[in-house]
Amino acid sequence: MSNDSNANLTADRPTFVTHLECGMEGDRYEADTVHGLSKAGKPLLVRYDLEGIGKAVTREELASRPADLWRYREFLPVRKTENIVSLGEIQTPLIELPRLRAGKGTLLVKDEGRLPTGSFKARGLCLAVCMAKELGIQRVAMPTNGNAGAALAAYGSRAGMESYIFCPADTPEVNVREIAAQGAKVWRVNGLINDCGRIVGQGKEATGWFDFSTLKEPYRIEGKKTMGLELADQMGWTVPDTIFYPTGGGTGLIGMWKAFNELKELGWLTGKLPRMVAVQASGCAPMVKAWEAGVEHAELWENAHTVAAGIRVPVAVGDFLILRAVRESGGFAIAVDDDAIVAGLEEVSKTEGFLMCPEGAATYAAWKKALAGGLVSPDETAVLFNCASGLKYELPRADDALDCTGPIDYGKLVAAHA
């Protein structure tokens, strides 16, 4: 039977990478060699022989493979099976929110918190580590607000690499601890994410480490691209009307838009692609500002603050790719207040029993705001991305004490629930 759960990890499959190109200038770079940013200092995009993919594999064949990230191997850059570094990148579930949906529409959450290390960062870092292994890189470094560092630590240790990770001092304790537990070396820096990035960049020569910062190597996008491949596959090779995506560095939004366009070129998707909605927090909304201003690049956002730390990214090297995807798709960028994020998290959790992370809750708050403002229709299908497990974040305390040594007033207990 073909349904051996590790079949995707052991089967040799043809690969179809032709070259890489600068996301800004379009100039060409050779495959199978180490790359950082392009000559113009912009992210590189991996290009494939899509016609070749179309001849090598069908949607029916994909359906017979185990449901994980490696099902889409032909769309990915790893050449040799032995370089696959895996911790079980399962297909994440699409969960309906039937009580909170509007009109005749369907409201779905894609729960990325089920991936290794509890966040969508696993997709990107898994591919980045596989490619680093394939290209002979042994030592890597990264600035992180938490979840990306945790994913690098896990995949790096599994690949037998040395990982050096730098976080702002206010990074959540759980993230710092899981990074260390998973075999990376981690430092708390008395600065922000850009200070951490500078330490990584300036240390390249002295240490020989490779810079794994967001979009500064070409393969994290390819890992995040699988969110789009998987979503289309799960929906029977159709797409939702709108996708609400929590946008910090934006790798996932860029990756998904790349996926949908590859599938369209291949003929596996026909008709309208989803409207891509970049969700940010009011306290850090550089993409929203740039989208509203109609410009191609975003300015640095001063005094960034929000409860959704994962989207507290004042400047993104892929800003023009994010804005391009939003505009090409007929989507929009939208900011929500911290109060709406906190209220959204509580509403989804108590009503549907589904605990989102703050960044995921921001997409729910944004969907409500967009619905109220007429930006989306209540009768459409919307997909919200919950990018990490809600268990990684501090929740409010809300219990009562009960003394079991005396008599219990059961009427009072029941009244307390009402």
Next chain:
Amino acid sequence: MSNDSNANLTADRPTFVTHLECGMEGDRYEADTVHGLSKAGKPLLVRYDLEGIGKAVTREELASRPADLWRYREFLPVRKTENIVSLGEIQTPLIELPRLRAGKGTLLVKDEGRLPTGSFKARGLCLAVCMAKELGIQRVAMPTNGNAGAALAAYGSRAGMESYIFCPADTPEVNVREIAAQGAKVWRVNGLINDCGRIVGQGKEATGWFDFSTLKEPYRIEGKKTMGLELADQMGWTVPDTIFYPTGGGTGLIGMWKAFNELKELGWLTGKLPRMVAVQASGCAPMVKAWEAGVEHAELWENAHTVAAGIRVPVAVGDFLILRAVRESGGFAIAVDDDAIVAGLEEVSKTEGFLMCPEGAATYAAWKKALAGGLVSPDETAVLFNCASGLKYELPRADDALDCTGPIDYGKLVAAHA
């Protein structure tokens, strides 16, 4: 295309429950009606028309369905599709530990931390809540050490039920908070799990709530049974030589053994079934003591203590079912010290990049001990059950501070990793 991710939740399928029977006495109870324990005060087991299942569905047909718990619908008690309460019960991954395996054997971890609410408790509570909904129950109560309560809170709220949850005062903060966040009412009780159980039991009449304590309703076993169905399916309808299972209340061990026997009777599994190994902590090992003594029931373990709080269960109502499965399968019960659990957690995490929960780490420690003692062969296939996400537990602090305002000594950073 049949691969719509929600197809399992919407397709009506025939059901095959014939009756329930006492796990001890074997006397028969009617299906489709509310049951707690049997007349003898023992757990009830659900029985199926296995011949009917064999005629209704093939392994090939199962393989074409989405990879989640509902793939096995014919083996489950829910009659009506409308009573399925789901939060995305995906097939959990089987992850190899290639660096830590012994001899020519394969060492695999089944990572149950990927389920809703981050633990294997989701399987049991999902089915228990579905059946409560099917039987018209609106108010439920449960004693819990944490993860079971979190799962009940989530599924209960999703089903629109009232959940009342009682934990010992030293239950981890994250569990208490997630229970409350997911819409249940939770109390911290100045006692142990048995005190909480007493509060639930004694309140039945006054409150009308249904007692959801471990094995006191018949359907949690059916949910946990899917661990066995899924494992056999993932391994191409074969089984490993040995299964190491962290054993508190033992619902999963009982459920898996039930699954393997149902599959054997159906002819889907042939040959030897796995040896079932009940793993406990040295500070709370009533099953190990009973297994060694050759008796059918375990005595209450006094002064229970272990870092693996999930297996700190001094007395289990299903003790005889656990011991029966261990003996029938040619397995054994084994206890490991807290030091070995902590060291095992660190070893797997740093070496393989995989963060286990303490109870999962206990199974790794037990496998090592069993290997050293000649109880298992290094050339066999062993499956360890990681019952919850390692992120739900407190990890040690292990970071350094770095001052980004002065010059960075990169040589020192690299030396710090060695």
